[in-house]
Amino acid sequence: MELISPTEFAKETVQSVQEYSLLAAQAVANLFRQPHYFADTIQQADLIGFGSLPIIVLTGLSIGAELALNSANTLQRFGSLSLIGQLVSVGMVRELGPIITGLMVAGRNASGMASELGSMVVTEQIDAMRALGTDPMKKLVTPRVVSTTVMLFFLTIISDLLGLFGGAVVSVLLFGLDWHQYWNTAYQALVFQDVFMGLMKPLFFGFIISTIGCYYGMTARGGTQGVGRATTQAVVASSVLILLVDLFITKFLMAVFAYR
Amino acid sequence: MAAPPTAIEQRAPSQPDAAANVVVFDNVSIAFGDKPVLDGISFRLTKGETKAIFGVAGSGKSTILKLALGLLKPDGGHIYVLGDDVTEMREDDLFELRRKVGIVFQESALFDSLTVRENVAFRLLEEGNVSEDEIEKPVREALSFVELENTVDKFPSELSGGMRRRVAIARAIITHPEILLYDSPTGGLDPVTSTTIIQLIVKQRDVYKTSSLLVTHRLQDAFIMATHYFDRKANEMRPLPPGGRSEVPMAFLILRDGKVIFDGDVHELAQSKDEYIKEYIS
Numbered sequence: 001m002e003l004i005s006p007t008e009f010a011k012e013t014v015q016s017v018q019e020y021s022l023l024a025a026q027a028v029a030n031l032f033r034q035p036h037y038f039a040d041t042i043q044q045a046d047l048i049g050f051g052s053l054p055i056i057v058l059t060g061l062s063i064g065a066e067l068a069l070n071s072a073n074t075l076q077r078f079g080s081l082s083l084i085g086q087l088v089s090v091g092m093v094r095e096l097g098p099i100i101t102g103l104m105v106a107g108r109n110a111s112g113m114a115s116e117l118g119s120m121v122v123t124e125q126i127d128a129m130r131a132l133g134t135d136p137m138k139k140l141v142t143p144r145v146v147s148t149t150v151m152l153f154f155l156t157i158i159s160d161l162l163g164l165f166g167g168a169v170v171s172v173l174l175f176g177l178d179w180h181q182y183w184n185t186a187y188q189a190l191v192f193q194d195v196f197m198g199l200m201k202p203l204f205f206g207f208i209i210s211t212i213g214c215y216y217g218m219t220a221r222g223g224t225q226g227v228g229r230a231t232t233q234a235v236v237a238s239s240v241l242i243l244l245v246d247l248f249i250t251k252f253l254m255a256v257f258a259y260r
Numbered sequence: 261m262a263a264p265p266t267a268i269e270q271r272a273p274s275q276p277d278a279a280a281n282v283v284v285f286d287n288v289s290i291a292f293g294d295k296p297v298l299d300g301i302s303f304r305l306t307k308g309e310t311k312a313i314f315g316v317a318g319s320g321k322s323t324i325l326k327l328a329l330g331l332l333k334p335d336g337g338h339i340y341v342l343g344d345d346v347t348e349m350r351e352d353d354l355f356e357l358r359r360k361v362g363i364v365f366q367e368s369a370l371f372d373s374l375t376v377r378e379n380v381a382f383r384l385l386e387e388g389n390v391s392e393d394e395i396e397k398p399v400r401e402a403l404s405f406v407e408l409e410n411t412v413d414k415f416p417s418e419l420s421g422g423m424r425r426r427v428a429i430a431r432a433i434i435t436h437p438e439i440l441l442y443d444s445p446t447g448g449l450d451p452v453t454s455t456t457i458i459q460l461i462v463k464q465r466d467v468y469k470t471s472s473l474l475v476t477h478r479l480q481d482a483f484i485m486a487t488h489y490f491d492r493k494a495n496e497m498r499p500l501p502p503g504g505r506s507e508v509p510m511a512f513l514i515l516r517d518g519k520v521i522f523d524g525d526v527h528e529l530a531q532s533k534d535e536y537i538k539e540y541i542s
Contacts, residue, residue, distance in 0.1 A: 123372070128370075
Protein backbone atom coordinates (compact mmCIF):
# COMPACT_ATOMS: atom_id res chain seq x y z
CA MET A 1 0.00 0.00 0.00
CA GLU A 2 1.30 3.41 -0.95
CA LEU A 3 2.00 5.76 1.94
CA ILE A 4 0.96 9.38 1.53
CA SER A 5 2.17 12.41 3.42
CA PRO A 6 -0.07 14.00 6.09
CA THR A 7 -0.34 17.14 3.94
CA GLU A 8 -1.47 15.13 0.96
CA PHE A 9 -3.94 13.22 3.11
CA ALA A 10 -5.36 16.47 4.52
CA LYS A 11 -5.68 17.91 1.00
CA GLU A 12 -7.45 14.80 -0.27
CA THR A 13 -9.82 14.80 2.70
CA VAL A 14 -10.73 18.46 2.25
CA GLN A 15 -11.22 17.89 -1.47
CA SER A 16 -13.49 14.90 -0.80
CA VAL A 17 -15.61 16.92 1.62
CA GLN A 18 -15.82 19.72 -0.93
CA GLU A 19 -16.82 17.35 -3.73
CA TYR A 20 -19.41 15.66 -1.52
CA SER A 21 -20.87 19.02 -0.47
CA LEU A 22 -21.10 20.10 -4.12
CA LEU A 23 -22.84 16.87 -5.10
CA ALA A 24 -25.31 17.16 -2.21
CA ALA A 25 -26.03 20.83 -3.00
CA GLN A 26 -26.45 20.08 -6.70
CA ALA A 27 -28.82 17.19 -5.95
CA VAL A 28 -31.06 19.59 -4.02
CA ALA A 29 -30.70 22.45 -6.53
CA ASN A 30 -31.80 20.09 -9.35
CA LEU A 31 -35.23 19.89 -7.69
CA PHE A 32 -35.80 23.40 -9.00
CA ARG A 33 -34.30 22.87 -12.45
CA GLN A 34 -35.69 21.22 -15.59
CA PRO A 35 -35.88 18.46 -16.62
CA HIS A 36 -37.40 16.39 -13.80
CA TYR A 37 -37.24 12.62 -13.98
CA PHE A 38 -40.48 11.52 -12.32
CA ALA A 39 -40.43 8.02 -13.81
CA ASP A 40 -36.88 7.42 -12.56
CA THR A 41 -37.85 8.76 -9.12
CA ILE A 42 -40.83 6.40 -8.91
CA GLN A 43 -38.70 3.48 -10.08
CA GLN A 44 -36.09 4.23 -7.43
CA ALA A 45 -38.79 4.66 -4.78
CA ASP A 46 -40.05 1.20 -5.67
CA LEU A 47 -36.56 -0.31 -5.52
CA ILE A 48 -35.56 1.45 -2.32
CA GLY A 49 -38.90 1.55 -0.52
CA PHE A 50 -40.75 -1.59 -1.50
CA GLY A 51 -37.50 -3.50 -1.98
CA SER A 52 -36.37 -2.73 1.57
CA LEU A 53 -39.70 -3.70 3.09
CA PRO A 54 -38.83 -7.34 3.96
CA ILE A 55 -35.70 -6.42 5.96
CA ILE A 56 -37.49 -3.51 7.64
CA VAL A 57 -40.38 -5.79 8.65
CA LEU A 58 -38.00 -8.39 10.08
CA THR A 59 -35.70 -5.96 11.88
CA GLY A 60 -38.58 -3.82 13.19
CA LEU A 61 -40.36 -6.86 14.64
CA SER A 62 -37.26 -8.37 16.19
CA ILE A 63 -35.90 -5.12 17.65
CA GLY A 64 -39.28 -4.35 19.28
CA ALA A 65 -39.50 -7.89 20.63
CA GLU A 66 -35.93 -7.83 21.94
CA LEU A 67 -36.45 -4.44 23.54
CA ALA A 68 -39.52 -5.77 25.38
CA LEU A 69 -37.70 -8.95 26.35
CA ASN A 70 -34.67 -7.12 27.75
CA SER A 71 -36.55 -4.37 29.53
CA ALA A 72 -39.08 -6.78 31.04
CA ASN A 73 -36.35 -8.37 33.12
CA THR A 74 -35.43 -5.05 34.75
CA LEU A 75 -39.01 -3.81 35.07
CA GLN A 76 -40.08 -7.03 36.79
CA ARG A 77 -37.59 -6.37 39.60
CA PHE A 78 -39.35 -3.11 40.37
CA GLY A 79 -42.81 -4.55 39.85
CA SER A 80 -43.40 -2.20 36.94
CA LEU A 81 -43.94 -4.69 34.14
CA SER A 82 -47.01 -2.75 33.04
CA LEU A 83 -44.69 0.06 31.85
CA ILE A 84 -43.22 -2.16 29.17
CA GLY A 85 -45.41 -0.64 26.44
CA GLN A 86 -44.23 2.84 27.40
CA LEU A 87 -40.58 1.83 27.23
CA VAL A 88 -40.91 0.08 23.90
CA SER A 89 -42.89 2.88 22.27
CA VAL A 90 -40.57 5.70 23.35
CA GLY A 91 -37.46 3.68 22.54
CA MET A 92 -38.70 2.59 19.13
CA VAL A 93 -40.27 5.84 17.96
CA ARG A 94 -37.63 8.21 19.21
CA GLU A 95 -34.42 6.30 18.64
CA LEU A 96 -34.33 2.66 17.60
CA GLY A 97 -36.85 2.80 14.75
CA PRO A 98 -35.08 5.57 12.80
CA ILE A 99 -31.57 4.27 13.58
CA ILE A 100 -32.21 0.63 12.72
CA THR A 101 -34.16 1.52 9.58
CA GLY A 102 -31.42 3.97 8.54
CA LEU A 103 -28.65 1.44 9.07
CA MET A 104 -30.54 -1.31 7.26
CA VAL A 105 -31.32 0.90 4.27
CA ALA A 106 -27.72 2.17 4.29
CA GLY A 107 -26.44 -1.38 4.12
CA ARG A 108 -28.79 -2.28 1.32
CA ASN A 109 -29.08 0.90 -0.73
CA ALA A 110 -25.94 3.00 -0.19
CA SER A 111 -23.98 -0.04 -1.36
CA GLY A 112 -26.38 -0.57 -4.25
CA MET A 113 -26.10 3.02 -5.41
CA ALA A 114 -22.30 3.09 -5.07
CA SER A 115 -21.86 -0.14 -7.00
CA GLU A 116 -24.39 0.72 -9.71
CA LEU A 117 -23.10 4.24 -10.34
CA GLY A 118 -19.48 3.10 -9.86
CA SER A 119 -19.90 0.44 -12.54
CA MET A 120 -21.40 3.05 -14.84
CA VAL A 121 -18.41 5.34 -14.23
CA VAL A 122 -15.74 2.71 -14.91
CA THR A 123 -17.50 1.45 -18.05
CA GLU A 124 -17.81 5.06 -19.33
CA GLN A 125 -21.63 4.93 -19.21
CA ILE A 126 -21.69 8.17 -17.21
CA ASP A 127 -19.49 9.84 -19.85
CA ALA A 128 -21.75 8.39 -22.55
CA MET A 129 -24.79 9.85 -20.79
CA ARG A 130 -23.17 13.30 -20.66
CA ALA A 131 -22.10 12.92 -24.29
CA LEU A 132 -25.70 12.12 -25.23
CA GLY A 133 -26.83 15.41 -23.72
CA THR A 134 -28.19 14.14 -20.39
CA ASP A 135 -27.03 15.40 -17.02
CA PRO A 136 -26.28 12.32 -14.84
CA MET A 137 -26.76 14.45 -11.71
CA LYS A 138 -30.35 15.15 -12.74
CA LYS A 139 -31.15 11.71 -14.10
CA LEU A 140 -29.32 9.48 -11.62
CA VAL A 141 -28.50 11.36 -8.42
CA THR A 142 -31.52 13.58 -7.71
CA PRO A 143 -34.14 10.80 -8.19
CA ARG A 144 -32.18 8.58 -5.77
CA VAL A 145 -31.90 11.34 -3.17
CA VAL A 146 -35.59 12.24 -3.37
CA SER A 147 -36.85 8.67 -3.31
CA THR A 148 -34.53 7.54 -0.48
CA THR A 149 -35.45 10.53 1.69
CA VAL A 150 -39.19 10.08 1.14
CA MET A 151 -39.22 6.29 1.39
CA LEU A 152 -37.05 6.14 4.52
CA PHE A 153 -39.63 8.35 6.24
CA PHE A 154 -42.38 5.81 5.53
CA LEU A 155 -40.16 2.80 6.21
CA THR A 156 -39.38 4.26 9.62
CA ILE A 157 -43.10 4.55 10.42
CA ILE A 158 -43.57 0.91 9.40
CA SER A 159 -40.56 -0.12 11.47
CA ASP A 160 -41.88 1.78 14.53
CA LEU A 161 -45.29 0.14 14.26
CA LEU A 162 -43.85 -3.32 13.78
CA GLY A 163 -41.47 -2.77 16.69
CA LEU A 164 -44.43 -1.92 18.89
CA PHE A 165 -46.24 -4.98 17.59
CA GLY A 166 -43.21 -7.21 18.29
CA GLY A 167 -43.04 -5.79 21.80
CA ALA A 168 -46.76 -6.46 22.27
CA VAL A 169 -46.47 -10.08 21.17
CA VAL A 170 -43.60 -10.73 23.61
CA SER A 171 -45.34 -8.87 26.44
CA VAL A 172 -48.60 -10.76 26.01
CA LEU A 173 -47.27 -14.23 25.21
CA LEU A 174 -44.26 -14.37 27.53
CA PHE A 175 -45.17 -12.06 30.37
CA GLY A 176 -48.95 -12.36 30.39
CA LEU A 177 -49.50 -8.63 30.01
CA ASP A 178 -52.92 -7.49 28.86
CA TRP A 179 -52.98 -6.63 25.14
CA HIS A 180 -55.06 -3.44 25.62
CA GLN A 181 -53.00 -2.32 28.58
CA TYR A 182 -49.82 -2.62 26.52
CA TRP A 183 -51.16 -0.53 23.66
CA ASN A 184 -52.72 1.96 26.02
CA THR A 185 -49.48 2.66 27.87
CA ALA A 186 -47.54 2.64 24.62
CA TYR A 187 -49.85 5.24 23.10
CA GLN A 188 -50.11 7.43 26.18
CA ALA A 189 -46.34 7.56 26.68
CA LEU A 190 -45.79 9.25 23.36
CA VAL A 191 -45.83 13.02 23.17
CA PHE A 192 -45.55 15.28 20.13
CA GLN A 193 -41.82 15.84 20.69
CA ASP A 194 -41.11 12.09 20.54
CA VAL A 195 -42.99 11.62 17.31
CA PHE A 196 -41.50 14.77 15.77
CA MET A 197 -37.97 13.71 16.69
CA GLY A 198 -38.55 10.20 15.39
CA LEU A 199 -39.89 11.42 12.08
CA MET A 200 -37.30 14.17 11.54
CA LYS A 201 -34.40 11.77 11.73
CA PRO A 202 -35.24 9.59 8.70
CA LEU A 203 -35.33 12.70 6.52
CA PHE A 204 -31.70 13.43 7.42
CA PHE A 205 -30.70 9.77 7.29
CA GLY A 206 -32.28 9.27 3.86
CA PHE A 207 -30.40 12.28 2.51
CA ILE A 208 -27.13 10.99 4.00
CA ILE A 209 -27.57 7.45 2.65
CA SER A 210 -28.37 8.56 -0.90
CA THR A 211 -25.82 11.36 -1.23
CA ILE A 212 -23.02 9.24 0.27
CA GLY A 213 -23.94 6.27 -1.95
CA CYS A 214 -24.07 8.46 -5.06
CA TYR A 215 -20.87 10.33 -4.12
CA TYR A 216 -18.81 7.17 -3.75
CA GLY A 217 -20.34 5.75 -6.93
CA MET A 218 -19.74 8.85 -9.03
CA THR A 219 -16.13 9.15 -7.83
CA ALA A 220 -15.26 5.44 -8.21
CA ARG A 221 -11.92 4.90 -9.95
CA GLY A 222 -9.84 1.85 -10.79
CA GLY A 223 -12.09 -0.75 -12.42
CA THR A 224 -13.96 -3.46 -10.55
CA GLN A 225 -11.63 -3.18 -7.55
CA GLY A 226 -12.45 0.53 -7.34
CA VAL A 227 -16.18 -0.24 -7.47
CA GLY A 228 -15.80 -2.73 -4.63
CA ARG A 229 -13.88 -0.16 -2.59
CA ALA A 230 -16.50 2.51 -3.28
CA THR A 231 -19.28 0.15 -2.17
CA THR A 232 -17.58 -0.66 1.13
CA GLN A 233 -16.74 2.99 1.80
CA ALA A 234 -20.32 4.05 1.07
CA VAL A 235 -21.75 1.64 3.66
CA VAL A 236 -19.15 2.50 6.30
CA ALA A 237 -19.36 6.28 5.77
CA SER A 238 -23.17 6.40 5.67
CA SER A 239 -23.51 4.19 8.77
CA VAL A 240 -21.02 6.25 10.78
CA LEU A 241 -22.59 9.51 9.62
CA ILE A 242 -26.07 8.27 10.56
CA LEU A 243 -24.90 7.56 14.12
CA LEU A 244 -23.07 10.88 14.41
CA VAL A 245 -25.88 12.95 12.93
CA ASP A 246 -28.37 11.11 15.16
CA LEU A 247 -26.43 12.23 18.22
CA PHE A 248 -26.47 15.86 17.07
CA ILE A 249 -30.13 15.86 16.06
CA THR A 250 -31.17 14.27 19.34
CA LYS A 251 -29.17 16.79 21.35
CA PHE A 252 -30.38 19.70 19.23
CA LEU A 253 -34.06 18.74 19.39
CA MET A 254 -33.85 18.04 23.11
CA ALA A 255 -32.49 21.55 23.58
CA VAL A 256 -35.18 23.01 21.31
CA PHE A 257 -38.03 21.22 23.11
CA ALA A 258 -36.49 21.75 26.55
CA TYR A 259 -36.84 18.00 26.96
CA ARG A 260 -37.70 16.31 30.22
CA MET B 261 6.19 18.45 -37.16
CA ALA B 262 2.87 20.05 -37.95
CA ALA B 263 2.86 23.71 -38.77
CA PRO B 264 1.81 25.89 -35.85
CA PRO B 265 -1.79 27.06 -36.05
CA THR B 266 -2.60 30.44 -37.45
CA ALA B 267 -3.64 33.21 -35.10
CA ILE B 268 -6.85 32.50 -33.21
CA GLU B 269 -8.60 35.61 -34.63
CA GLN B 270 -8.54 34.05 -38.09
CA ARG B 271 -10.75 31.16 -37.03
CA ALA B 272 -13.04 32.95 -34.67
CA PRO B 273 -16.67 31.95 -35.29
CA SER B 274 -17.45 35.17 -37.09
CA GLN B 275 -14.62 34.66 -39.57
CA PRO B 276 -15.30 33.07 -42.99
CA ASP B 277 -13.24 29.94 -42.31
CA ALA B 278 -15.08 29.18 -39.06
CA ALA B 279 -17.72 27.21 -40.98
CA ALA B 280 -15.03 25.17 -42.71
CA ASN B 281 -13.27 24.19 -39.47
CA VAL B 282 -15.71 22.16 -37.38
CA VAL B 283 -13.15 21.35 -34.67
CA VAL B 284 -10.16 23.52 -33.81
CA PHE B 285 -7.63 22.72 -31.08
CA ASP B 286 -5.52 25.75 -30.30
CA ASN B 287 -2.46 25.22 -28.09
CA VAL B 288 -4.31 22.76 -25.84
CA SER B 289 -2.56 21.30 -22.81
CA ILE B 290 -3.73 18.90 -20.14
CA ALA B 291 -1.98 16.96 -17.40
CA PHE B 292 -3.24 14.20 -15.11
CA GLY B 293 -1.51 14.65 -11.78
CA ASP B 294 2.10 15.49 -12.49
CA LYS B 295 2.08 13.80 -15.90
CA PRO B 296 1.51 16.10 -18.88
CA VAL B 297 -0.54 14.24 -21.50
CA LEU B 298 -1.07 16.90 -24.14
CA ASP B 299 1.44 19.71 -24.37
CA GLY B 300 0.19 22.63 -26.45
CA ILE B 301 -1.32 20.69 -29.36
CA SER B 302 -3.04 22.46 -32.24
CA PHE B 303 -4.93 21.05 -35.21
CA ARG B 304 -8.14 21.50 -37.18
CA LEU B 305 -10.80 19.21 -38.53
CA THR B 306 -12.41 20.62 -41.65
CA LYS B 307 -16.03 20.04 -42.63
CA GLY B 308 -16.60 16.61 -44.15
CA GLU B 309 -13.11 15.42 -43.30
CA THR B 310 -12.17 12.31 -41.30
CA LYS B 311 -8.98 12.64 -39.29
CA ALA B 312 -7.34 9.52 -37.88
CA ILE B 313 -5.40 10.12 -34.67
CA PHE B 314 -2.47 7.84 -33.85
CA GLY B 315 -0.09 7.50 -30.97
CA VAL B 316 1.21 4.97 -28.53
CA ALA B 317 -0.95 3.94 -25.55
CA GLY B 318 -1.28 6.81 -23.08
CA SER B 319 -0.39 9.46 -25.64
CA GLY B 320 -3.69 11.29 -25.11
CA LYS B 321 -5.70 10.14 -28.14
CA SER B 322 -8.90 9.39 -26.22
CA THR B 323 -8.33 12.51 -24.14
CA ILE B 324 -8.58 14.58 -27.33
CA LEU B 325 -12.08 13.22 -27.97
CA LYS B 326 -13.21 13.85 -24.39
CA LEU B 327 -11.81 17.38 -24.58
CA ALA B 328 -13.66 18.01 -27.85
CA LEU B 329 -16.93 17.03 -26.17
CA GLY B 330 -16.21 19.08 -23.06
CA LEU B 331 -16.18 15.93 -20.90
CA LEU B 332 -12.75 17.09 -19.71
CA LYS B 333 -11.48 20.66 -19.33
CA PRO B 334 -7.97 21.46 -20.58
CA ASP B 335 -5.40 23.13 -18.36
CA GLY B 336 -4.60 25.58 -21.15
CA GLY B 337 -5.59 26.56 -24.68
CA HIS B 338 -8.92 26.73 -26.48
CA ILE B 339 -11.09 24.18 -28.28
CA TYR B 340 -13.65 25.32 -30.82
CA VAL B 341 -16.41 22.92 -31.85
CA LEU B 342 -18.80 24.17 -34.53
CA GLY B 343 -17.64 27.69 -33.70
CA ASP B 344 -18.25 27.46 -29.94
CA ASP B 345 -15.38 27.60 -27.48
CA VAL B 346 -16.09 24.52 -25.35
CA THR B 347 -13.40 25.50 -22.84
CA GLU B 348 -15.45 28.54 -21.83
CA MET B 349 -18.89 26.87 -21.80
CA ARG B 350 -20.91 25.83 -18.75
CA GLU B 351 -22.01 22.20 -18.46
CA ASP B 352 -25.65 23.12 -19.19
CA ASP B 353 -24.66 24.87 -22.44
CA LEU B 354 -22.46 21.95 -23.40
CA PHE B 355 -25.47 19.59 -23.36
CA GLU B 356 -26.94 21.67 -26.19
CA LEU B 357 -23.73 21.47 -28.24
CA ARG B 358 -23.34 17.73 -27.59
CA ARG B 359 -26.61 17.14 -29.43
CA LYS B 360 -24.70 17.96 -32.62
CA VAL B 361 -21.83 15.60 -31.84
CA GLY B 362 -21.94 11.81 -31.70
CA ILE B 363 -19.35 9.62 -30.01
CA VAL B 364 -18.54 5.92 -30.11
CA PHE B 365 -16.65 4.97 -26.96
CA GLN B 366 -13.74 2.54 -26.78
CA GLU B 367 -15.75 -0.19 -25.02
CA SER B 368 -19.04 0.93 -26.58
CA ALA B 369 -20.34 2.27 -23.20
CA LEU B 370 -23.86 1.00 -23.90
CA PHE B 371 -26.27 1.29 -20.97
CA ASP B 372 -26.32 -2.31 -19.79
CA SER B 373 -29.72 -2.11 -18.10
CA LEU B 374 -31.41 -0.85 -21.29
CA THR B 375 -32.31 -2.79 -24.41
CA VAL B 376 -30.73 -2.05 -27.78
CA ARG B 377 -33.84 -0.07 -28.74
CA GLU B 378 -33.65 2.06 -25.59
CA ASN B 379 -29.91 2.55 -26.02
CA VAL B 380 -30.20 3.69 -29.61
CA ALA B 381 -33.22 5.89 -28.87
CA PHE B 382 -31.73 7.29 -25.65
CA ARG B 383 -31.11 10.76 -27.02
CA LEU B 384 -34.56 10.97 -28.62
CA LEU B 385 -36.29 9.77 -25.45
CA GLU B 386 -34.34 12.22 -23.32
CA GLU B 387 -35.31 15.11 -25.55
CA GLY B 388 -38.91 14.29 -24.59
CA ASN B 389 -42.25 14.75 -26.31
CA VAL B 390 -41.61 11.70 -28.45
CA SER B 391 -43.96 8.75 -28.48
CA GLU B 392 -42.87 5.13 -28.71
CA ASP B 393 -44.16 5.02 -32.29
CA GLU B 394 -42.19 8.09 -33.29
CA ILE B 395 -38.89 6.63 -32.15
CA GLU B 396 -39.46 3.30 -33.86
CA LYS B 397 -38.67 4.61 -37.36
CA PRO B 398 -35.35 6.36 -36.57
CA VAL B 399 -34.28 3.44 -34.39
CA ARG B 400 -34.97 0.99 -37.21
CA GLU B 401 -33.13 3.26 -39.66
CA ALA B 402 -30.08 3.58 -37.42
CA LEU B 403 -30.00 -0.14 -36.73
CA SER B 404 -30.49 -0.94 -40.38
CA PHE B 405 -27.47 1.28 -41.17
CA VAL B 406 -25.36 -1.01 -38.96
CA GLU B 407 -27.28 -4.08 -40.15
CA LEU B 408 -28.60 -5.06 -36.72
CA GLU B 409 -32.37 -4.59 -37.06
CA ASN B 410 -33.03 -7.95 -35.44
CA THR B 411 -31.43 -7.03 -32.11
CA VAL B 412 -33.82 -4.29 -30.95
CA ASP B 413 -35.13 -6.17 -27.93
CA LYS B 414 -31.83 -7.65 -26.81
CA PHE B 415 -29.68 -6.38 -23.96
CA PRO B 416 -26.04 -5.38 -24.62
CA SER B 417 -24.82 -8.38 -22.61
CA GLU B 418 -26.47 -10.65 -25.19
CA LEU B 419 -24.44 -9.15 -28.06
CA SER B 420 -20.91 -9.87 -29.27
CA GLY B 421 -18.18 -7.20 -29.01
CA GLY B 422 -18.52 -6.28 -32.68
CA MET B 423 -22.30 -6.03 -32.43
CA ARG B 424 -22.00 -3.76 -29.39
CA ARG B 425 -19.70 -1.42 -31.36
CA ARG B 426 -22.24 -1.35 -34.18
CA VAL B 427 -25.06 -0.55 -31.75
CA ALA B 428 -22.84 2.22 -30.32
CA ILE B 429 -22.45 3.59 -33.86
CA ALA B 430 -26.23 3.43 -34.36
CA ARG B 431 -26.72 5.32 -31.08
CA ALA B 432 -24.21 7.96 -32.17
CA ILE B 433 -25.74 8.55 -35.62
CA ILE B 434 -29.46 8.43 -34.80
CA THR B 435 -29.79 12.23 -34.66
CA HIS B 436 -27.52 12.72 -37.71
CA PRO B 437 -24.82 14.66 -35.84
CA GLU B 438 -22.54 17.08 -37.64
CA ILE B 439 -19.45 15.56 -36.05
CA LEU B 440 -18.67 11.97 -35.07
CA LEU B 441 -15.94 10.94 -32.67
CA TYR B 442 -14.77 7.31 -32.77
CA ASP B 443 -12.61 6.04 -29.91
CA SER B 444 -10.79 2.88 -31.07
CA PRO B 445 -13.90 1.46 -32.75
CA THR B 446 -12.02 -1.64 -33.95
CA GLY B 447 -9.94 -2.23 -30.83
CA GLY B 448 -9.95 -5.85 -29.70
CA LEU B 449 -12.03 -7.06 -32.64
CA ASP B 450 -11.19 -9.75 -35.18
CA PRO B 451 -10.13 -8.61 -38.70
CA VAL B 452 -13.48 -9.45 -40.32
CA THR B 453 -15.52 -7.52 -37.73
CA SER B 454 -13.00 -4.66 -37.87
CA THR B 455 -13.49 -4.38 -41.62
CA THR B 456 -17.28 -4.29 -41.09
CA ILE B 457 -16.88 -1.41 -38.62
CA ILE B 458 -14.48 0.45 -40.94
CA GLN B 459 -16.95 -0.01 -43.79
CA LEU B 460 -19.65 1.62 -41.64
CA ILE B 461 -17.37 4.55 -40.84
CA VAL B 462 -16.49 4.97 -44.53
CA LYS B 463 -20.21 4.78 -45.37
CA GLN B 464 -20.94 7.52 -42.82
CA ARG B 465 -18.13 9.64 -44.25
CA ASP B 466 -19.00 9.20 -47.93
CA VAL B 467 -22.79 8.98 -47.77
CA TYR B 468 -23.63 11.48 -45.01
CA LYS B 469 -20.42 13.56 -45.34
CA THR B 470 -20.05 13.65 -41.56
CA SER B 471 -16.85 15.17 -40.19
CA SER B 472 -15.12 12.80 -37.81
CA LEU B 473 -12.17 12.22 -35.55
CA LEU B 474 -11.07 8.59 -35.40
CA VAL B 475 -8.77 7.39 -32.66
CA THR B 476 -7.12 4.10 -33.50
CA HIS B 477 -4.10 1.93 -32.87
CA ARG B 478 -4.55 0.15 -36.18
CA LEU B 479 -2.78 1.93 -39.00
CA GLN B 480 -4.22 -0.53 -41.52
CA ASP B 481 -7.76 0.67 -40.67
CA ALA B 482 -6.87 4.25 -41.54
CA PHE B 483 -5.10 3.17 -44.73
CA ILE B 484 -8.18 1.24 -45.79
CA MET B 485 -10.24 4.35 -45.18
CA ALA B 486 -7.80 6.48 -47.18
CA THR B 487 -7.76 4.09 -50.12
CA HIS B 488 -11.44 3.08 -50.28
CA TYR B 489 -14.75 4.78 -50.89
CA PHE B 490 -18.31 3.69 -50.31
CA ASP B 491 -20.23 2.68 -53.41
CA ARG B 492 -23.88 3.50 -52.68
CA LYS B 493 -25.22 1.49 -55.57
CA ALA B 494 -23.37 -1.66 -54.62
CA ASN B 495 -23.81 -0.84 -50.89
CA GLU B 496 -20.24 -1.77 -50.15
CA MET B 497 -16.77 -0.32 -49.73
CA ARG B 498 -14.57 -0.38 -52.82
CA PRO B 499 -10.95 0.54 -53.53
CA LEU B 500 -10.38 3.94 -55.12
CA PRO B 501 -9.35 3.81 -58.73
CA PRO B 502 -5.59 4.36 -59.24
CA GLY B 503 -4.60 7.98 -58.71
CA GLY B 504 -7.84 8.79 -56.94
CA ARG B 505 -6.66 8.72 -53.35
CA SER B 506 -7.15 12.43 -52.83
CA GLU B 507 -10.86 12.04 -53.59
CA VAL B 508 -11.60 10.91 -50.04
CA PRO B 509 -11.35 13.55 -47.30
CA MET B 510 -8.98 11.65 -45.03
CA ALA B 511 -6.17 13.04 -42.89
CA PHE B 512 -3.72 11.63 -40.36
CA LEU B 513 -2.49 13.07 -37.08
CA ILE B 514 0.28 11.49 -35.03
CA LEU B 515 0.98 12.28 -31.38
CA ARG B 516 4.26 11.78 -29.59
CA ASP B 517 5.18 12.91 -26.07
CA GLY B 518 2.12 15.11 -25.88
CA LYS B 519 2.82 16.93 -29.14
CA VAL B 520 1.53 16.65 -32.70
CA ILE B 521 4.41 15.37 -34.82
CA PHE B 522 2.43 14.87 -38.01
CA ASP B 523 -0.75 16.36 -39.45
CA GLY B 524 -1.39 15.72 -43.13
CA ASP B 525 -2.83 13.41 -45.77
CA VAL B 526 -1.77 9.91 -46.76
CA HIS B 527 0.70 11.17 -49.44
CA GLU B 528 2.50 13.39 -46.93
CA LEU B 529 2.55 10.55 -44.44
CA ALA B 530 4.08 8.16 -46.95
CA GLN B 531 6.73 10.74 -47.89
CA SER B 532 7.59 11.78 -44.33
CA LYS B 533 11.32 11.77 -43.58
CA ASP B 534 10.79 11.63 -39.81
CA GLU B 535 12.45 8.48 -38.48
CA TYR B 536 9.78 7.92 -35.80
CA ILE B 537 6.97 8.21 -38.33
CA LYS B 538 8.75 5.94 -40.81
CA GLU B 539 9.17 3.34 -38.08
CA TYR B 540 5.57 3.82 -36.97
CA ILE B 541 4.08 3.19 -40.41
CA SER B 542 6.47 0.46 -41.44
